[in-house]
Amino acid sequence: MSLKDAPELTPEREEFYGRLDTRSLTPLWTVLHSVVTPEPKSDCRAHMWRYDDLRTFLVxxxxxxxxxxxxxxxxxxxxxxxRGKTSITTDLYAGLQLVTPGERAPAHRHTQSALRLILEAEPGAHTTVNGERTQMSYGDFIITPPWGWHDHGNDSDAPVIWLDGLDLPMVSHFDASFAEEFGEDQQPVTRESGDSLARYAANMLPVGYDAGGQASPVFNYPYDRARGALEKLKAQAEIDPCQGIKLQYVNPIDGGPAMPTIATFLQLLPKSFKTAPYRSTDATVYVAVEGSGRSRVGDEAFDWGPRDIFVVPSWKEVVHEVADEAVLFSFSDRAAQQKLGLFRERRGNS
Structure with a gap:
């Protein structure tokens, strides 16, 4: 017996297993090698979606x-x-959403955590979360916390498109999905734009604030601020061999991930940079925000440009290479894995 193979199947054992099956029983030793694996085993595949193709279908x-x-x-x-599981990785969902000029995506809420990475937006594109409206701009990372009311609108003359990322498969796995409609297309706006940034993103907190929540109270992380941080760090020339310059979006209350189950990142790959090999247990969705490059994922290679999307499965080695400077946004289930003590990584060729 080992973790790699099942014991030999004899006629006596087969007959015994058949009787067990009629009682909804399964002998662990016949399946142990497939459920307790020496390394991660997943049906998730490396894949890339071209934004231009996606946009054509979305329009x-x-x-x-x-x-x-x-x-x-x-x-x-x-x-x-x-396929058929509404998943981009084993436990995460992703989709491309469109709101055309003059439209409203109705207000609702759900137990799933959601993120939006804005890929096209003109002034007038907005979202409202728990009574606060914010404008959407290219590259912004916006959160819908679990059970938070949210609706979207487009008062511009151009389409607004963003990437959705949710822990939908994870919540479904726990049989913990709840959802509710607001009853109107838009919720009342009760707070001025920028209210959450003023309250929670200035190295201060309101007196008496209850820090018991898990999602960040800041729900819009503007791209220009995050991009500026990467640029400042680039000047220090502190380049990680596996990541370039990589920052994680965090909850300003406790310094943890901005979302309870999903970790989100922004990384800069300097001109002519090639990362050292890297692998981790969190299957990761990447979006090219700036520039172009090539990523080798296991035995496959993807040439990507602005807004293209690709996925790196769990424990698949990835190497990024760019000719000119590029910026990648990414998200994964690392936040959940770290809380559960499951996360592992391997850097370089070790």
Missing amino acids: EAGSLITAKEAERRVLVLENPGL
Whole structure:
């Protein structure tokens, strides 16, 4: 017996297993090698989606169904190894959402945590979370906390498109999905834009604030601020061989991940930079925000440009290489894995 193989199947054992099956029983020793594996084993595959292709289909969807009728007009990015499971990785969901000029995506809330990375937006594109409205701009990372009311609107003359990332498969695994409609397309705006930044993102907190929540009370992390931080660090020339210059979006209350289950990152790859090999247990979704490059994932290689999306499965080695400077946004289930003591990484060729 080992963790790699099941014991030999004899006629006596087969007959015994058949009787067990009629009682909804399974002998562990026949399946142990497939559930307790020496290394991560996943149906998730490395894959890339070209933004130009996605946008073409999304615009066509906009001519076929309204945002209100669809509730959320989204094309799901289904991993080719997980078709039919509404998943981009084993426990995370991703999709591309469109709101056309003059539309409203109705207000609702759900137990799933959600992120949005804005890929196209003009002044007038906005989202409202728990009574506070914020404008959406390219590259902004925006959070919908669990059970937070949210709706989206577009008062500009151009489409607004963003990448959605949710822990939907994870919540479904726990049988803990709840959702509720607000009853109107838009919730009342009760706080001025920038209220959460003033309260929680200035190295201060309101007196008496209860820090018991898990999601960051800051729900819009503007791209220009994050990009400026990367630029400052680039001047210090402290380049990590596996990551370039990589920062994690955090909850300003406790310094932990900005979302309870999903970790989010922004990294700069300097001109002519090639990362050292890296692998980790958190299957990761990458989005090219600036520049272009090539990423080798296991035995596959993807040439990406602005807004292209690709996924690196758990424990698959990844190497990024760029000719000119590039910026990548990424998200994964690392936040959940770290809380559960599951996260591992391997740097370099060790």
